[in-house]
Amino acid sequence: MSNYKLSILIPTYNRLDLFKETLNSILPQAQGKPVHIAIVDDGSTEGNYEYALELSKKYPFIEIARHEKNLGVGVARNTLLGLAKGDYLIFFDSDDLLLDRGLEKMLDLIDSEIAEVYVLNTYREKGKKLKFKIFPEDKTEKKLLKAFLEGKFSEALYLVKSDIAKKFSFSSNLRVMEDLPYQGKLILHSKIKIINQPFAIKRDHPQRLRKVSDYYFQNAIDAIEDLFKRLPSEYQCFKPFAYAKTYLDLGKRAYLNSDLAKAKDFLKKAIECYPKIRKDFKYWKLRFKILFKNFLKK
Secondary structure (H helix, E strand, O other): OOOOOEEEEEEEOOOHHHHHHHHHHHHHHHOOOOEEEEEEEEOOOOOHHHHHHHHHHHOOOEEEEEEOOOOOHHHHHHHHHHHOOOOEEEEOOOOOEEOOOHHHHHHHHHHHOOOOEEEEEEEEEEOOEEEOOOOOOOOOHHHHHHHHHOOOOOOOEEEEEHHHHOOOOOOOOOOOOOOHHHHHHHHOOOOEEEEEEEEEEEOOOOOOHHHOHHHHHHHHHHHHHHHHHHOOHHHHHHHHHHHHHHHHHHHHHHHHOOOHHHHHHHHHHHHHHOHHHHHOHHHHHHHHHHHHHHHHHO
């Protein structure tokens, strides 16, 4: 089939068992549908490329590319953008699980021509439970951007018209939150539709890169800087708020990593960027947790 309506783009790096489960959730739904699957192996050492290559011999709608060494997920995503053949595309992490009828519902959305950017909701796996939170809808572009910066779309998948998605690229320098600038631009698209139905499961497991705190600390702020370099002048007023929310998130991660000094420092930086962050309940919750734990240590 050459006239694909949808390209599913999957970057993969090790975590072979999770990668297999992801593909097993997609392939039964893709057979016989106008769906193209592109996979880029970013220098895996666990046999991801070989496994995907064998699948491509069985399923002609699978296309495989390989980076000989690990170049980072931003570079892998750019390679995938170049491979996309469908009218629309969607990035799928190699540990996500597609829910039953997920592809069917995506194709229905594409056929409806309601929007050029669909923001699809998902379940977030937390321990043994699945969490679902409603995304904000029917807001102005500025309100949507603020909600995005607050993390209210953190579980989203973005189903995007390919000629729009290919106007953007991913930073090769970002290995954490590399999709934030891309998604932030999409949130501001005029023909956008929020779909508050679960299409997939975002899994939680010890191998998730964002749980490696020191690595996350070094890269998260760079992602915010990258985003605002891409936004028009009328949205630059949100930059201090974005920095403060990010420092607040970093403070929480430092606290969970038992680094109270670093957590306290991140809170201080959040206030310096945006003093109104003191009105945020999460700020006070984290501050009291740090004070209490410091008190117990004395």
